[in-house]
Amino acid sequence: MTHPEFPFESRFVSVDGQRLHYVDEGRGEPLLMLHGNPTWSYLYRHFIRDLRPDHRCLALDHLGYGYSEKPPHGDYSMRAHIMRLSGFVSKLGLKDLTLVVQDWGGIIGLGWAVRNKHLVKRLVIMNTTGFPLPSRQTLLEMRPKPWGLLMLYPLKIPGLGELFVQGANGFVKALLPAGIHHRERLDSQVMGGYLDPYATWSSRRAHLKSVRQIPISPRHPTWRLLQEIGAELDGWQVPTQLIWGMRDPVFVPWFLEEFERRLPNHAPSVKIDDASHFLQDDRPDRIVPVIRAFMQSSAQKPEARVAPAQIATGG
Numbered sequence: 133m134t135h136p137e138f139p140f141e142s143r144f145v146s147v148d149g150q151r152l153h154y155v156d157e158g159r160g161e162p163l164l165m166l167h168g169n170p171t172w173s174y175l176y177r178h179f180i181r182d183l184r185p186d187h188r189c190l191a192l193d194h195l196g197y198g199y200s201e202k203p204p205h206g207d208y209s210m211r212a213h214i215m216r217l218s219g220f221v222s223k224l225g226l227k228d229l230t231l232v233v234q235d236w237g238g239i240i241g242l243g244w245a246v247r248n249k250h251l252v253k254r255l256v257i258m259n260t261t262g263f264p265l266p267s268r269q270t271l272l273e274m275r276p277k278p279w280g281l282l283m284l285y286p287l288k289i290p291g292l293g294e295l296f297v298q299g300a301n302g303f304v305k306a307l308l309p310a311g312i313h314h315r316e317r318l319d320s321q322v323m324g325g326y327l328d329p330y331a332t333w334s335s336r337r338a339h340l341k342s343v344r345q346i347p348i349s350p351r352h353p354t355w356r357l358l359q360e361i362g363a364e365l366d367g368w369q370v371p372t373q374l375i376w377g378m379r380d381p382v383f384v385p386w387f388l389e390e391f392e393r394r395l396p397n398h399a400p401s402v403k404i405d406d407a408s409h410f411l412q413d414d415r416p417d418r419i420v421p422v423i424r425a426f427m428q429s430s431a432q433k434p435e436a437r438v439a440p441a442q443i444a445t446g447g
Contacts, residue, residue: 135325138177142199147219150206153199154192154220158184161253161427162226165191166217168235168260169342170303171410172198174325178416179232183424192220194240196338198329208341210236210357214243221251230254230427234412236342238262243357246364254430255372256423257391259383259409263362264347264355266386280381280409283307287343297340298333311409313379318413365394371430372398375419377407399426 140155155173157180165176173191180189193200195216196208217240221229229252233241238260245252271277284307287293296302304326309318330336347355372395376388385403392398402422407414 135174135328137322137325138174140177140180145220145223147216147223150195150203150216151201152193152195152216152220154190155180156224157189158187160187161228161230162188162190163230163232163256163423163427164221164226164241165189165232166234166237166241167191167194167197168237170197170308170330170336170339171235171326172329174198175234175410175412176232177325178412179420179423182416182420186424187427190224190226192217193329194237194338196341202335202337204334204337206338208338210239210243210345210354213240214247217241217244218248221248227251228253230256232256232258232423234258234260235409236260239354239358239361242365243361246361246368249368249370252370254426255370255395256375256426257372257395258375258411258419259377259380259387261358261383261387262365263390263394264350264358270386274384274386276381276384278382278384278386280311281346283310283381284343284346285348287340288346293340293343297343298336301327301330301336303336303339303343304330308410311380311382312413313377313406313408314414322413362394365391368395369397370395371426373422373426373430374398374401375411375422376401376403377409377411377414378403378405379408380411382409399430 140157143154143156144151167173167175172193176191180191183189194213195206196202231241231245231252242262287297308326309315312318345354374388374391388401392401404411404415404418
């Protein structure tokens, strides 16, 4: 890709016979940055630019996203994404990783991390989850409520989801801007970068597949996956930095507080009042210095686990 805000060399690696795109800039301790839906590694362009003088910055496009392959019959389940991430890390020989995650990148990244704690040095977690939704009663009492989830559930309806997401490119054109507080930063050039990999109906398939994996009950496969991840997060002593966009209509402060409870070795959480779901675009100027300071202050590698946690790969 050639884009003035993304002047990084495109690299490709084959994982399980599928071509994944990533960037790999700078030298030093590695940071692996994982995006969610409907973005791609472009989301981390500010982070890469500002951190690469001191750190090795890697950002991966999940299968079906960005400039990774978009097979028509690909497995876009969260478990499959986790297994491909494992293959990616193995192919590149990565270790002592600082994992930077947000949105679905959190579920994918944390799903991999809890099975590979010996490879993880730090976590930087932003507006995501790694555990199921709370009980109905807790949801009713929550202030504010994650009302943004209600905007996504109709996309599970056959036909409606296809027309809005794949036909109109509505996830990128409408819902992405709705998740950014400082929308003035989404000028035509920036939006062009987000839109570039998603020019056709078929190129947006993974967007819809991800929406339809939002769990609605404990019987849902993603719910079970989140239960498994949450159980392994509980009490993990890995150094963690939580950075939260407080205007997010989906991952409201309850999720931040739950991460704080489950990951006791966390630095003071950074709450950004004028940032929403895609806080990487809202306030990169606030986030990058926090990551740099966290990298410097948490130099000690966490104790490795002898036996990685087992998360089932099927389902």
